[in-house]
Amino acid sequence: MTPPRDAILALYNRIADLSHAAAILEWDQETYMPDGATPSRAHQIATLRRLAHEFATSDELRQALESLESYVREEPDDDFAAALARIGRRDFDRATRLPANFVAKLAETESRAKTAWRLAREANDFSRLRDDLEGIVDLNKEKAALLGFDDHPYDALLDQFEPGMTTAAVSGLFSDLRAELVPIVAAIAEKRDDRASLLRREFDPAKQWEIGERLIRQIGFDFNAGRQDLSAHPFCTSFSIDDVRITTRVDPDFIPSAFFGTLHETGHGLYEQGVDRRFERTPLADGTSLGMHESQSRMWENQVGRSRPFVDFVWPILTGAFAQLSGSGAEDIYRAINAVEPSLIRVEADEVTYNLHVMLRFELEVALFENRLEVRDLPHAWNEAMDAYLGVRPSGDAAGVLQDIHWSMGGFGYFPTYTIGNLMSAQLFERAAEEIADLDERIRRGRFDALLLWLRHNVHRHGRSKSAESILRDVTDRGLTAEPWLAYVRTKYSDLYDLDLR
């Protein structure tokens, strides 16, 4: 008889191959595919996803999983098998809890809502999305019930993206954070200046691209196991531990767009490239949670990329490539890339105000799922919260409640992982800086190997075999906390804005 581990691996390999093939088709669609292929590509991806889902919910897999679980009870020291059984059970139960009819109805509603969102945003009119969004919220309430939860329906949605995370935990964390952050933002807002204008000039796109690739190669992105391409919206996807694709976009009039976008996606890419090779073609070969994934992208983008030592490292490269920066010192660039400006749009927000955008969304989502808020009242609630948190108020829905696609795609429970990732990145980086001698000096000299190795060892290699919570506890001796991130912000921005935020 085939041992239980081998039997289930053959099944998982097939599912992984189908899912990765679908991801390749999706990557191609965002990078190279001609427009005319849109309908045929939709069929192809649907066929691959449907087959993967059929195999992932099959009786064959159920039986193989049960055999694996018995084997693990007999051989508790087989860590690989134990992790596979745990993650396999989680995935199988989640996949089988949603009936095919429900999944089809949700997909159909989301597809309609995505189009409605585009039209509503163009028309700057939330009412055009309202009916479809009500449908999506109702279906997500049903989804929460189908997936199951102990305390709060929103727990079930959160758990899709951040396994084990609860509404209560996020609420506690976020309300503390908000209480501290709002006055910090207000204090900085009073000292606002035009330091960022330095970066709003013409920068040759080809040179921007070249510098980006040079930097991420030096950081450790393995171009033998990945590549970078252009796309309308930057993303990272992987088809294998040895095939990780990142994309960026280049704004010819604003250098931070490509520069930090590239560092951000590289952080995601390094995580995917760093997973233990034993996990290839299994459910373990992925990031353990969206928050942990985001912690990696934000660490390279912010803790590293927007730091003073990193600016010292890139300053000669930037001023060498762009004559328009030749009169600027490293300090000017450091101040420019860290300009804080309360603004309306999340994806353009600086690292200080960013989390307030996320908290606002989280609070509205929870209110919807507690039936304290109706979909039709979202625009008003949105604008009030923007005013309270950031002191700005959208002039219309397009710059407010309609700015993100997530809700129309049914992505409730997703937004909090952005802030969770920011907090994790500071929590992990604080520890890395304690454990790696002269980390600042290494970064200043463009030596990223020690940090990457530290992340490989502590985070990347585990893939999904270790939860985000366990990683944090093992590495930092405590669970998720906002303290390191707040300490980082207070120190950095006290200095940058000549304030005493401590």
Next chain:
Amino acid sequence: MTPPRDAILALYNRIADLSHAAAILEWDQETYMPDGATPSRAHQIATLRRLAHEFATSDELRQALESLESYVREEPDDDFAAALARIGRRDFDRATRLPANFVAKLAETESRAKTAWRLAREANDFSRLRDDLEGIVDLNKEKAALLGFDDHPYDALLDQFEPGMTTAAVSGLFSDLRAELVPIVAAIAEKRDDRASLLRREFDPAKQWEIGERLIRQIGFDFNAGRQDLSAHPFCTSFSIDDVRITTRVDPDFIPSAFFGTLHETGHGLYEQGVDRRFERTPLADGTSLGMHESQSRMWENQVGRSRPFVDFVWPILTGAFAQLSGSGAEDIYRAINAVEPSLIRVEADEVTYNLHVMLRFELEVALFENRLEVRDLPHAWNEAMDAYLGVRPSGDAAGVLQDIHWSMGGFGYFPTYTIGNLMSAQLFERAAEEIADLDERIRRGRFDALLLWLRHNVHRHGRSKSAESILRDVTDRGLTAEPWLAYVRTKYSDLYDLDLR
């Protein structure tokens, strides 16, 4: 009950989606994939191909096919259903005649032989491939028996690529052609000169690329339903009638490589883009035979691309882009791109000598399958034939019997389709020139729409629903013949080499 047509279409759609997904993965592998992904990509492609094969040989498909066949007997006027039943039966029988064990053994031997071929070619030593090639030939004899044939085992192999074609027909055609062609080649060889040196200079690769894309856009390649990329070996593949990908390579020191390579692959691409949209996601959405496919690529490459009117059209474009050509007249360029030189390597051969390379391979293949020739005697037989046909003799195996990968990949029966395609291209083009008023003048003015429309109507739209033989008979009132191609060569090269070849 679902009508038989709809039932089988759902099954074919799934198979088409899987096969197209595999083709996308293969395309990516040749264009953008990082090297490190080679092993994981092999798994992914194998999984998709295996699933497609399982569905293509399933009892479910067999039953749906039988229902379709009954339906067609009752409704003989449903042309679409009739074509689907005919091609569906052909594909199903071929797919089920080869047992899974046999297919696996063949794949394994071919994979080993491909590596052996690379090493043998590097070492310039046929003996390193001999054992594996003997295995391949033996398995192909077994394959012919499994597929079945009436007269000649080689018929079964030929039929894989050129449905309905027989060894007897090809032998007759080729021996007539050879008798006429050898003296033509010898006569031209006596007048050999260095007219081609004009094209062996440095040509900016970016400009070569730009001109290529401009030309094929003008010819009618639809970039909304396809694209061109770079790859080591040029090819054409399609994932949908609306997603046809061609590739080219650019030699910075020899402009014809990209120029005619691009025209060649565009000819293939136009065929794929021109198939009737009703056939999308069915077995009918493909070229009807490799010969007919090659006729389309060779027509745009040779009958159009190497013609005097086409040179008149591109001459201002080329001389405008490349200063090094500015002293050359259109006539110089026309003579340079049509230089005839008996040479050792098929893929570098001019259009006159090319078919002799193909015939030589066909004759050796038939001799192997008639047991008149042993694998170990191939190098000697090869060199003798090269001497007899082309007056050249390879100094070693690498430039002789080892030059092509086809045999080590088990591609017996494939080579003849290259010459069949050349003959078809001349036969079809001769008729097109009769039916389209002022075709030369149109080409001279860069107006390709009438020719493309003629090909769309007579060839492309039919996909696999009409055999190559039927197309030829309907369009040219006769079956495949070498006469138009010989007439074309005699006229063109009499003029080019100041000879009387008529």
